[in-house]
Amino acid sequence: MVRVLGNFDIAEEVVQDSLVAALEKWPAQGIPDNPGAWLMTTARRRAIDALRRDRRYAEKVALLERSTLPGETREADDRLRLIFTCCHPALAPEAQVALTLRAVAGFTTEEIAAAFLVSEPTMAQRIVRAKRKIVAANIPYRVPAAAELPARLDAVLAVLYLMFNEGYLSRGSAAASRRDLAEDAVWLGALMVRLMPDQPEALGLLALMRLHLARAAARFDGAGEMVLLADQDRSLWDHEAIADALRTLNRAAAMSSPGPYQLQAAIAAVHSEAASWEATDWRQIVGLYDLLLDLNDTPVIRLNRAVAVAHLNGPQVALGEVNDLAIALSGYHLFWATRAELLDDIGETALAREAWQRALELCANPAERALLRRKLSG
Amino acid sequence: MKYMLLFVGTRESQDQWDTMTPEQLHAAMGGAETWFEKYTQAGKITGGLQLQGYKTVTTAQDSNGKRIVTDGPFIESKEVIGGFAIVDVKDLEEAQEMAKSWPGGPVEVWPAVER
Numbered sequence: 001m002v003r004v005l006g007n008f009d010i011a012e013e014v015v016q017d018s019l020v021a022a023l024e025k026w027p028a029q030g031i032p033d034n035p036g037a038w039l040m041t042t043a044r045r046r047a048i049d050a051l052r053r054d055r056r057y058a059e060k061v062a063l064l065e066r067s068t069l070p071g072e073t074r075e076a077d078d079r080l081r082l083i084f085t086c087c088h089p090a091l092a093p094e095a096q097v098a099l100t101l102r103a104v105a106g107f108t109t110e111e112i113a114a115a116f117l118v119s120e121p122t123m124a125q126r127i128v129r130a131k132r133k134i135v136a137a138n139i140p141y142r143v144p145a146a147a148e149l150p151a152r153l154d155a156v157l158a159v160l161y162l163m164f165n166e167g168y169l170s171r172g173s174a175a176a177s178r179r180d181l182a183e184d185a186v187w188l189g190a191l192m193v194r195l196m197p198d199q200p201e202a203l204g205l206l207a208l209m210r211l212h213l214a215r216a217a218a219r220f221d222g223a224g225e226m227v228l229l230a231d232q233d234r235s236l237w238d239h240e241a242i243a244d245a246l247r248t249l250n251r252a253a254a255m256s257s258p259g260p261y262q263l264q265a266a267i268a269a270v271h272s273e274a275a276s277w278e279a280t281d282w283r284q285i286v287g288l289y290d291l292l293l294d295l296n297d298t299p300v301i302r303l304n305r306a307v308a309v310a311h312l313n314g315p316q317v318a319l320g321e322v323n324d325l326a327i328a329l330s331g332y333h334l335f336w337a338t339r340a341e342l343l344d345d346i347g348e349t350a351l352a353r354e355a356w357q358r359a360l361e362l363c364a365n366p367a368e369r370a371l372l373r374r375k376l377s378g
Numbered sequence: 379m380k381y382m383l384l385f386v387g388t389r390e391s392q393d394q395w396d397t398m399t400p401e402q403l404h405a406a407m408g409g410a411e412t413w414f415e416k417y418t419q420a421g422k423i424t425g426g427l428q429l430q431g432y433k434t435v436t437t438a439q440d441s442n443g444k445r446i447v448t449d450g451p452f453i454e455s456k457e458v459i460g461g462f463a464i465v466d467v468k469d470l471e472e473a474q475e476m477a478k479s480w481p482g483g484p485v486e487v488w489p490a491v492e493r
Contacts, residue, residue: 090474
């Protein structure tokens with residue numbers, strides 16, 4: 001495009017509407033073989049945009065997802081290529097998320113800016129820069145070859161998970177939970193599963209996101225205060241959605257290739273299947289965390305495991321494990337909150353108070369802050 | 379499309395070259411030579427140089443309105459450029475593949491302006 005017009009500003013103006021349009025017009029090897037499918041993609045995105053505002057949006061999207069249109073295969077190929085291009089590791093992670101939302105999920109720049117709490121010009125610039133890099137560095141528009149696929153798929157799934165978490169528990173925003181962004185991440189996850197049905201980690205991530213969303217109704221009480229998993233009214237959980245997510249997870253498990261998303265989904269599944277916090281199968285949860293640590297040994301996973309250990313082996317044992325993480329996690333509010341909870345459990349209330357205080361100082365999310373304040377005053 | 383692959387090293391690693399025997403140097407550089415041969419034969423490399431150490435560099439720059447020449451690289455950093463290759467390949471990923479197979483340290487991939 002730049003080569004044709006000789007000036008990026010003019011080229012950029014032409015493609016401003018969407019990356020899809022740019023891809024359509026690239027003169028080099030980026031030309032899609034089936035431009036008609038692109039028009040259909042765009043039209044369908046518009047339809048989805050309209051549906052998003054509808055009450056029964058989720059059901060309709062599911063219907064739309066399942067529908068087969070003429071040229072479906074070609075369109076699926078194009079869409080997949082688009083996702084892999086948007087999530088190319090040559091782009092900065094925040095640009096990957098923004099581009100995916102813009103070009104694949106059909107968000108407007110204004111909506112993406114609002115979702116990530118930056119100004120619209122800032123977000124527009126981020127997207128323009130990313131698009132410019134795709135053109136300038138000649139990032140190819142294709143699904144990676146088999147040898148590259150696992151690493152590249154990881155990058156795509158990481159973008160979706162980041163998007164989900166941003167929506168599910170938005171840090172520092174006035175609205176504690178931005179459900180739309182989370183639901184869009186689930187929608188994209190479902191799309192990935194439909195396009196690449198043989199990838200167990202894609203299934204694992206979809207199951208994980210759906211299990212979290214299924215609990216959404218119980219996460220805040222009538223006064224808008226955040227409710228921890230231990231205290232949630234489990235009758236408010238969407239048990240149909242849980243059953244659905246478990247089926248997805250089983251599909252992944254049948255492929256006998258465990259990965260971090262499947263294991264996290266399995267942990268979420270154990271919680272979802274427990275009738276109460278007390279009835280939770282902590283032994284199984286600790287075992288799943290051990291498997292997760294084998295694949296990916298991080299301080300945050302160790303911290304989460306310690307919570308399960310507290311229930312299985314008592315707070316004293318867990319506190320020892322948590323204290324080992326002090327250097328790595330001293331700037332993480334949940335490290336201090338976990339430590340505080342365990343100190344309270346063994347009756348060290350003065351030390352616990354200090355830890356709650358540190359947690360509050362480090363926490364930016366308003367709903368979590370309110371919860372910590374209640375802990376401090378109670 | 380053309381890219382420049384920039385082979386990045388450290389001052390310390392270049393200092394080590396000074397203490398090596400010719401045999402040791404040859405052994406240390408062998409992988410790089412094989413890499414250049416392989417891709418030159420495949421027609422991917424259209425140019426490139428292995429550079430002498432940072433101690434041999436001079437810089438011409440403006441100082442108080444005058445053009446002066448000083449000793450050493452312009453960029454004062456721990457990292458130095460050991461060499462570069464100009465490659466002509468299909469797209470960024472092909473250039474990255476070459477960068478990944480480089481037997482030495484980090485490689486920066488710079489897309490070139492096409493005219």
